[in-house]
Amino acid sequence: LITVGAGVSAPGHAGPAEVPDTAEVRDTAEIRDTAAERYREEERAGSGNVLIGYGTGHEPAPRRRRRRAGSAAASAGPVAGTAPVAGTAPVIEPHSPRVISPLVRRMARDHGIDLTTLAPSGPAGVVLRQDVEQAVARVARQAEVPSGTQPATDPVPASRPERTPPTRSEPASDGPVRIPLRxxxxxxxxxxxxxxxxxxxxxxxxxxxxxxxxxxxxxxxxxxxxxxxxxxxxxxxxxxxxxxxxxxxxxxxxxxxxxxxxxxxxxxxxxxxxxxxxxxxxxxxxxxxxxxxxxxxxxxxxxxxxxxxxxxxxxxxxxxxxxxxxxxxxxxxxxxxxxxxxxxxxxxxxxxxxxxxxxxxxxxxxxxxxxxxxxxxxxxxxxxxxxxxxxxxxxxxxxxxxxx
Incomplete structure (x- = not known):
């Protein structure tokens, strides 16, 4: 089912006047059994103003977080400037990257990419699709290393000398053979x-x-x-x-x-x-x-x-x-x-x-x-x-x- 919220305030929280003028609409590429819970967690970490979400109509609408009083600069960021109400949103660890798009999750899962190992390039530490694509490309390049050499799992320091691939038994190819047409x-x-x-x-x-x-x-x-x-x-x-x-x-x-x-x-x-x-x-x-x-x-x-x-x-x-x-x-x-x-x-x-x-x-x-x-x-x-x-x-x- 699809539930639609219009920024209805919950008791004890900020009023309608504090609802931002624009709401963030999140696109999803697939629906899974746990997609609803993850989506609500991500929304609580964002602006808190859900327009379209996944779940049943019996669950409460996502709650908005109370703004920190006296912090004008904090209101500029969607996450850093808000303090979550106890019991309404999990605390995101600084080292845990944010992933908003289920398409990015699926791409990482299909290619065996651990999202926690990626360096997010998106705003507010969001892992973007291009981050996963770059990781997939790195894995593909490592897979092309000739048999007998062990690809490095960690970045090689600049001071470490580069490894020389072992010499193959067969002669190296000099390119295509040119035969005179005569x-x-x-x-x-x-x-x-x-x-x-x-x-x-x-x-x-x-x-x-x-x-x-x-x-x-x-x-x-x-x-x-x-x-x-x-x-x-x-x-x-x-x-x-x-x-x-x-x-x-x-x-x-x-x-x-x-x-x-x-x-x-x-x-x-x-x-x-x-x-x-x-x-x-x-x-x-x-x-x-x-x-x-x-x-x-x-x-x-x-x-x-x-x-x-x-x-x-x-x-x-x-x-x-x-x-x-x-x-x-x-x-x-x-x-x-x-x-x-x-x-x-x-x-x-x-x-x-x-x-x-x-x-x-x-x-x-x-x-x-x-x-x-x-x-x-x-x-x-x-x-x-x-x-x-x-x-x-x-x-x-x-x-x-x-x-x-």
């Missing part, structure tokens, strides 16, 4: 940054049942035991066929002349991770090669890339890039287009997943295909058509026979 790393950074700056790219993706493609791979290896045909070669064969059907993605943009260059040959780049960094070797005239020839050329260029023997003309001039990041154990991404090309197909890992085939749930080999494309050369319909064609060929490789 060589292959610089070339990749420049090309990808230019791609992000110039190309308004978009990405679309689809999950695909690759069980049929894996079966076709085994059939090819069985028919040609001496010739290894990997999945990358099969995806390359499918992409070449798709670019013939959707030539918009086998393009580049000439920004100076504001023209779209649609290339008549497919120069297929593929991402290869080497010790020197990421490189993109280019298979020239990929549209003229058979699947077995594609597999052989991919293997040859990969070996040259790993040994650092690729000629410069095999690292430039691509029109479309294939990125098989599934070898790193990831499912999908939003690939950055290899500038100045117009599209890039990413292939995720192939994993067992539940799949519905002819109305029945079964376990199939599933992968995710992600296509990033330049929105300047085509719209989403063309990009979606290309990706759907690739997905259909992965699921039913016999579709490729139509382009043989």
């Amino acid at each position: 060589g292959v790393r610089k070339a990749v950074a420049d090309k990808l940054s230019r791609s992000r700056t110039e190309i308004p790219d978009a990405t679309t993706w689809v999950d695909v049942d690759a069980t049929g493609l894996l079966r076709a791979k085994k059939a090819l290896e069985a028919a040609e035991p001496g010739r290894r045909v990997g999945l990358l070669a099969l995806f390359a064969r499918i992409c070449v066929a798709g670019l013939r059907r959707f030539p918009e993605l086998n393009s580049s943009v000439d920004t100076e002349r504001r023209e779209i260059l649609r290339h008549d040959e497919v120069r297929l780049g593929f991402a290869a991770q080497t010790e020197r960094g990421l490189v993109v070797p280019v298979v020239r005239d990929a549209h003229r090669l058979t699947t077995v020839q594609l597999a052989a050329e991919l293997a040859r260029l990969t070996e040259l890339a790993r040994t650092g023997s690729l000629p410069p003309d095999r690292l430039t001039g691509g029109t479309f890039t294939l990125n098989n990041y599934g070898v790193f154990g990831v499912d999908g991404s939003t690939p950055i287009i290899n500038h100045p090309e117009a599209a890039l197909l990413g292939v995720g890992r192939i994993v067992d997943k539940p799949w519905v085939v002819d109305g029945a749930l079964t376990v199939r080999k599933v992968t995710q295909l992600s296509l990033s494309f330049d929105h300047r050369v085509c719209d989403g319909g063309v990009a979606g058509g290309f990706l759907r064609f690739v997905a259909d060929c992965v699921e039913r490789p016999a579709i490729l026979l139509a382009d043989v």
Whole structure:
């Protein structure tokens, strides 16, 4: 309940004329079981003129203290200038700080701060919020002292020498390591940054049942035991066929002349991770090669890339890039287009997943295909058509026979 007092005088005390013109209103942040008793004690230590307090309506209103006669100077202070009536207010010890705000008490309690150890900075020895915050900050700084050193609990005298922290076994850090951006790393950074700056790219993706493609791979290896045909070669064969059907993605943009260059040959780049960094070797005239020839050329260029023997003309001039990041154990991404090309197909890992085939749930080999494309050369319909064609060929490789 809330009781409201209006400075009603109690018998034997000063009259209404002695009530100050202004009354101190105290804000509270929480109500607890003992909040009422503490609040009344604090009010008796103050002006004694309660406007809003906590308690029941049956308890007497707080009493005002009698002014000390003949002490004009004492009337200037709210505490020092008044003499408490016996039995109405406890005597505050000089060393006990005054805390008016329950918010300050709660903050001190939550952080384990002993209010009696603080030096009040408020008027009349009142502990303010900033006093508690400074104490909390001191405790936090002491907690940051390295293990093995004992933080001092008392202020260190000026004459006492400062303690030197023990030497750690690990070497001290000299700050961040600066690595020059040069060589292959610089070339990749420049090309990808230019791609992000110039190309308004978009990405679309689809999950695909690759069980049929894996079966076709085994059939090819069985028919040609001496010739290894990997999945990358099969995806390359499918992409070449798709670019013939959707030539918009086998393009580049000439920004100076504001023209779209649609290339008549497919120069297929593929991402290869080497010790020197990421490189993109280019298979020239990929549209003229058979699947077995594609597999052989991919293997040859990969070996040259790993040994650092690729000629410069095999690292430039691509029109479309294939990125098989599934070898790193990831499912999908939003690939950055290899500038100045117009599209890039990413292939995720192939994993067992539940799949519905002819109305029945079964376990199939599933992968995710992600296509990033330049929105300047085509719209989403063309990009979606290309990706759907690739997905259909992965699921039913016999579709490729139509382009043989």
